[in-house]
Amino acid sequence: MTEGRLTRRALIAGAGTTALAAPALAKLGGGMIDLALPGGPSLRPTTPDFPGKREMIVQRIRPPLLEAPMEAFREGVITPNDRHFVRWNWAMPTEVKAGEHRVAVGGAVKKAVSLTLDEIAAAGEHVSIVAVNQCAGNGRGLSTPRVTGTQWGNGAMACAKWTGVRLRDVLAKAGGISPRAKRVRFAGLDVPLTDGAPQFIKSLPTQMAQSNDVLVAWAMNDEPLSILHGFPLRIVVPGWFSTYWVKMLSTIEVLEHEDESHYMADTYRWPKVPVTPESKDFPTAPITAMPPRSFITSHADGDTVTKGTPLTLEGLAFGGDKGLAKVELVGDGWSVPCELGPDEHGPYAFRRWSVTLPNVSGNLTGIGAKSTNANGLSQPDALVWNPSGYARNVIERITLVAQ
Amino acid sequence: MRAALLLPLTLLIAACDRAPTVNFQDASITPPDDPNELPDGPGRDVVLENCTACHSPSTMLQQPKVSREKWESIIGKMRKLYKAPVDDAAAAQVVDYMVAIQSDVSHEAPR
Structure with a gap:
């Protein structure tokens, strides 16, 4: 540690005693809630100010991270849309024109196509599945020892009825996939603000992508998906964490190789072996199926x-x-x-x-x-x-x- | 009376026989303003300038207390992986600010 750094720290120590008392959490149009996160900071503002939402816990306004208070789970088994948690990695567009939206289906398919929303809706039988949507990091803020990342309580989960067509029927619109296909990858309209940063793209193993239950969905509890939940289309992977449920779906790409993209290869992974905070260089695997x-x-x-x-x-x-x-x-x-x-x-x-x-x-x-x-x-x-x-x-x- | 009841039912069943169509309408949203304010502290302006274009300050303020090395690693990740245009001098100031903020708990309201 250099002397300069020490000097700077000394300056900070001097400033800190007088200057750090300003409130960090300016009031939104709502209250405050204590998430009981061990060691804190544990207080979060709540707000009803997001369109289509009742009072939600604000983890972040931009890009939105909204958590449901646990009272949302006291009754029933379907979470109302106005209490469904919201999670965006990158900023999402705030306006989408239905008539202009296209879903590109390409990669290792017979014939790449660009589909309108009506063509997606006509791609196959309409299927409704009730499924829990849960962030892979739900409850992260309760970890002991604590870890960094979005400090969710347990409200980054919800159960809804999802309606759409099977992903495999959409893939069929491209004449089917290569026999050597390994994964099917999804991208949405949310893109990084900085040049060269990784886009939030995720992929499923081919067999999973073609299963009965994986949907390209447009409705949630019989209402059109809202912008916050991925209008006009999102992938629904019942039983798997919502990191795979790509929102504002705009690209479906069939891969004949393993997926080396950032959000598959570097993050949303967990240890294959028991680890402690001191562990280093352990093997990891992608987070996939949810446990009970x-x-x-x-x-x-x-x-x-x-x-x-x-x-x-x-x-x-x-x-x-x-x-x-x-x-x-x-x-x-x-x-x-x-x-x-x-x-x-x-x-x-x-x-x-x-x-x-x-x-x-x-x-x-x-x-x-x-x-x-x-x-x-x-x-x-x-x-x-x-x-x-x-x-x-x-x-x-x-x-x-x-x- | 009975016929009057049956007629709409028949129409309903006939409607279900056809492939249901989906009516896609344009969608838009105006999210609320972001009122979060960074607590005063050395380097606050640098943090505002370098961090909050991409995300609300709450992302940083809500983290558990971690070491200086962890903040260096987090800000390094923002620069290298997420391509945040933050120069060396600014990055060091952001680290200092976060360490200072986390060592002072008065910015969180009492329980």
């Missing part, structure tokens, strides 16, 4: 409950890329099976659960919901820490105080 998660939604950490009475707890769960098998309420050394709500919308959707404890005899310390999916995959007791805070699915625990 569950939340207690009827009570918040620190709530009081009445001693000597029964207690009903309710919540939400999803199985990830497979349906839910079971949800248990777990405490220190005990577990109680929960009753699952009806399977209304298939394997990729939220489901409700509830459980009634016959008698509250004392504080309920560190209780949480633990879900298991049809593959037998369960939520872990301890956080599977990774340096980017991806795919959090540790059991989320709360303490209820008996009075």
